[in-house]
Amino acid sequence: MKLCFFSSWLWRPLSLALVLVLVSAFSRASEYEYLGWRSEQVSGGRSYGKPLQCLDIPEDLKLCHSVGYSQMLLPNLLEHETMAEVRQQAGSWVPLVHKGCHPGTQVLLCSLFAPVCLDRPLPPCRWLCEAVREGCAPIMEAFGFPWPEMLACDKFPQGDVCIAMTNASTTQPTQLSGPAPVCPPCDNEMKTEAILEHRCASEFVIKAKVKEARQQGSDRRVTLERRRRLLNRGALKKKDLKKLVLYLKNGADCPCQQLEQLGKTYLLMGRKVDEQYLLTGIHSWDMSNAEFRKALRMLKSHTCPGFEAVFK
Structure with missing residues (x-):
């Protein structure tokens, strides 16, 4: 069995563990008809239109270039079937990896977008998918995105002929000691990339002050001061802006420092989900910060991945 990736994995201990799992799995590969499983349960009956190729992972495929x-x-x-398709779709998932919601997120996603170079592709293990879903689905829900069909965990095998991680921490969601983790839209990193990632999960961007933030069920209801400036309209109309109320999804209990400092000016982002306008990002309006100024300049020109085409 040709293992064209083996030498490149030896420099990462976790990746070496993955190699051992794969080698063990392929020693029993004759018991598992992988291609038949794939065509029936993952691709809806379609088969490959092109022969399998083993290609270098390009540097601009950010999701998987550092996977190991x-x-x-x-x-x-x-x-x-083309690297262009992979780049276009994979870029939508980079922000989720950056959120650090589970240590196995990148491995799970890259097993689908950029399968390791073996004689046949291997799916991720079901338990890995379930562990990542438990840790990351709440993060996606906070931004108004459901756990997508492409990651329906029951599609993946329960046996050992699959991509797994032997690190014990991957069987559990990321656990943080101390207080509850910050609400995802409230990540207050004043980094251009972090601000633009929030922008790409949003439909509109406004400049405003927060008047009130109070609990409403499991959410937090955010009322703005009357004076509001629309920076990116999206589908938001002027009449909607005047009566706009934002909701921090499942944010009743998680900390959001910005919503505790009323009367300050913020860069707020949101998107409409069902009949609610969700708060998907809130950053202090700080023109003394170079990263913030750079992000502000890029808001209108920045090209975002097509989230709607992926998270469905």
């Missing part, structure tokens, strides 16, 4: 191996298979498990 250097080559990937195309077509992948999501039926992308």
Whole structure:
């Protein structure tokens, strides 16, 4: 069995553990008809239109370039046949990895977008998918995105002929000691990339002061001061802006420092989900900060991945 990725994995202990799992799995691969499983349960009956190729993972494929191996298979498990397709879709998932909601998130996603270069692609293990879902689904829900069909965990095998991580921490969601983790939209990193990631999960951007923030069920209801400036309209109309109320999804108990400092000016972002306008980002309006000024300049010109095409 050709293991074209093996030498490139030896420099990362966790990745080496993954190699051992894969080698063990392929020693029993004859018991598992992988391609039949894939065509029936993942791709809806479609088969590969092109022969499998082993390609270098390009540097601009940010989701998987640092995953721990250097080559990937195309077509992948999501039926992308070109690197351009992979780049376009994979970029939508980079912010989720940055949130650090589970240590196995990148491995799970890259097993689908950029399968490790073996003689046949391997799916992720069901337990890994379930562990990542437990840790990351609440983060996605905070931004108004459901756990997508492409990551429906019951599609993946329960046996050992699959991508897994032997690190024990991957069986549990990321646990933080001390107080509850900050609400995802309230991450107050004054970094251009972090602000733009929030922008890409949003439909509109406004400048305003927070008048009130109070608990409403499991959410937090955020009322703004009357004076508001629309920076990116999206589908938000002027009449909607005047009566706009934002909701911090499942944010009743998690800390949000910005909502405790009323009367300050903020850069607020949101998107409409069902009949609510969700708060998807809140950053202090700080023109003395170079990273903030840079993000502000890029708000209108920045090209975002197509979230709606992916998270469905």
